[in-house]
Every structure is written in C-alpha cells, then in structure tokens.
Amino acid sequence: xxxxxxxxxxxxxxxxxxxxxxxxxxxxxxxxxxxxxxxxxxxxxxxxxxxxxxxxxxxxxxxxxxxxxxxxxxxxxxxxxxxxxxxxxxxxxxxxxxxxxxxxxxxxxxxxxxxxxxxxxxxxxxxxxxxxxxxxxxxxxxxxxxxxxxxxxxxxx
Amino acid sequence: xxxxxxxxxxxxxxxxxxxxxxxxxxxxxxxxxxxxxxxxxxxxxxxxxxxxxxxxxxxxxxxxxxxxxxxxxxxxxxxxxxxxxxxxxxxxxxxxxxxxxxxxxxxxxxxx
Numbered sequence: 001x002x003x004x005x006x007x008x009x010x011x012x013x014x015x016x017x018x019x020x021x022x023x024x025x026x027x028x029x030x031x032x033x034x035x036x037x038x039x040x041x042x043x044x045x046x047x048x049x050x051x052x053x054x055x056x057x058x059x060x061x062x063x064x065x066x067x068x069x070x071x072x073x074x075x076x077x078x079x080x081x082x083x084x085x086x087x088x089x090x091x092x093x094x095x096x097x098x099x100x101x102x103x104x105x106x107x108x109x110x111x112x113x114x115x116x117x118x119x120x121x122x123x124x125x126x127x128x129x130x131x132x133x134x135x136x137x138x139x140x141x142x143x144x145x146x147x148x149x150x151x152x153x154x155x156x157x
Numbered sequence: 158x159x160x161x162x163x164x165x166x167x168x169x170x171x172x173x174x175x176x177x178x179x180x181x182x183x184x185x186x187x188x189x190x191x192x193x194x195x196x197x198x199x200x201x202x203x204x205x206x207x208x209x210x211x212x213x214x215x216x217x218x219x220x221x222x223x224x225x226x227x228x229x230x231x232x233x234x235x236x237x238x239x240x241x242x243x244x245x246x247x248x249x250x251x252x253x254x255x256x257x258x259x260x261x262x263x264x265x266x267x268x269x
C-alpha cells in the first residue's frame with residue numbers, strides 16, 4: 001500500500017475501504033463534540049466527510065480500496081478535516097452543480113455528493129500532492145459556544 | 158440500521174431505524190427492491206427513526222420510487238426528521254416525492 005505523509009496537529013485515521021466508515025464517523029463525532037460542536041454542525045460534517053470519503057474510494061481507486069488518511073483538527077472556532085490519498089488528481093471544483101428542478105423521469109440516480117459537500121461546509125480546498133495523489137480539506141466554522149453551554153457539555157474536561 | 162416491514166392491505170410500510178450511509182444503504186436497497194419484485198408496489202417509508210442519510214440513501218429512495226411508479230405504485234415518505242429533510246431539500250427531492258407527517262396519512266393517501 002502506498003504510504004501517505006504524516007499530518008500535524010489533531011487526529012489522523014488511516015482508512016482503506018468502505019467498511020472503515022463507521023469507525024471514521026465515530027472518531028469524527030467524538031472529536032467534534034469535545035470542542036462543543038452542536039448537532040447541526042455534526043450532521044453537516046458527517047455528511048461532507050462521508051461524501052468525500054465515498055468519492056475517493058469509488059472513483060479514485062479501482063476496486064474501491066486504497067489509502068486514505070483522514071486528519072481531523074477540531075478547534076472551538078472551526079473544524080478542519082483533510083483527506084490525503086494516492087488516487088489520480090481530481091479537482092472537485094470541476095464538478096458541475098446538478099440540476100435540481102428536473103422532473104422525476106429525467107433525474108439521475110446519483111450526482112449529489114459534491115453538491116452536498118459544498119452546502120455542508122464553509123470551505124473546500126484542494127491541491128495535488130507533489131508525490132502524487134490529492135490533499136483535500138474541508139473547513140466548517142462553528143457557532144460560538146456560550147459559557148453556560150460549555151458548562152452543560154457532557155464532554156467537558 | 159434496522160428495517161421492519163408491515164403490510165396494511167395493499168400498502169407495505171417499511172419502518173427504518175438508524176443511519177442510512179455507505180455501509181447500511183445496500184441492505185435498505187435490497188429490502189425495498191424485494192418488496193417491489195414480490196408485487197408490493199405501494200410503499201410507505203417510515204423514516205421517524207432515521208437520524209442521518211447521505212446521498213447514497215437518496216439514491217436508494219429515488220431508484221425505488223422510479224421502480225414502483227413503473228408498476229403503477231409509489232414510494233411515499235412519512236415522519237421525516239429535520240436532518241433528513243434538509244438532505245431531501247438540498248437535492249430538490251421535496252418537489253418530486255410525497256411527504257406526510259405520519260404513517261397513517263401516508264397509508265391513507267393511497268385510498269384517496
């Protein structure tokens with residue numbers, strides 16, 4: 001398996017196939033709750049992370065298996081989730097927005113993944129890696145948490 | 158994810174609980190397809206227990222709806238939770254799928 005570069009600050013989950021998704025989602029939820037992310041932010045992050053992860057495996061690797069290093073850096077103000085892979089270069093900005101006003105008969109069974117990602121997070125950053133592959137980063141800004149909310153958090157340290 | 162199917166005359170009520178994601182959606186797709194191929198084309202999905210779906214769940218719903226309508230039936234949704242509704246709205250699905258507040262209303266819609 002191709003090795004991926006280490007990323008700094010935060011937690012890295014090294015995944016390789018779709019069966020790794022539940023563990024990735026658990027890590028994402030646990031990490032984001034620790035910084036006070038609310039349910040809406042968690043839902044948006046979960047949606048965006050699954051869509052990116054699924055796209056890398058489905059379209060980046062023949063057979064749907066290959067290295068994907070998912071790095072989560074959760075802060076009180078924002079959560080950054082980065083995906084480093086060894087798949088062919090792919091800039092998600094090239095994916096057009098699907099038409100949402102077409103009747104049922106003309107609807108394609110798919111094609112919403114990147115649309116959801118763009119709607120769910122505040123920034124999508126992509127760059128090719130020098131050694132090959134992609135580095136894609138999602139940034140989700142978090143709503144400020146009041147002191148009283150912090151005090152009520154079950155995950156407060 | 159858990160799936161429970163109850164028959165109410167000609168309507169099959171498919172009660173789904175849990176998350177519909179890349180690892181669980183294939184099971185839901187298979188169960189809904191099995192309903193249609195066994196002749197039950199009037200479906201109601203009770204989504205009151207579904208806290209999350211990604212685009213793969215939408216593909217399941219759309220594919221099933223198309224399949225049922227080919228045979229003169231439909232797939233109608235009930236008890237849609239706020240986060241799932243958000244995904245339906247983002248994809249424009251609320252304009253092509255019939256949503257009901259509860260299972261009874263969705264079942265009754267087939268006899269009106």
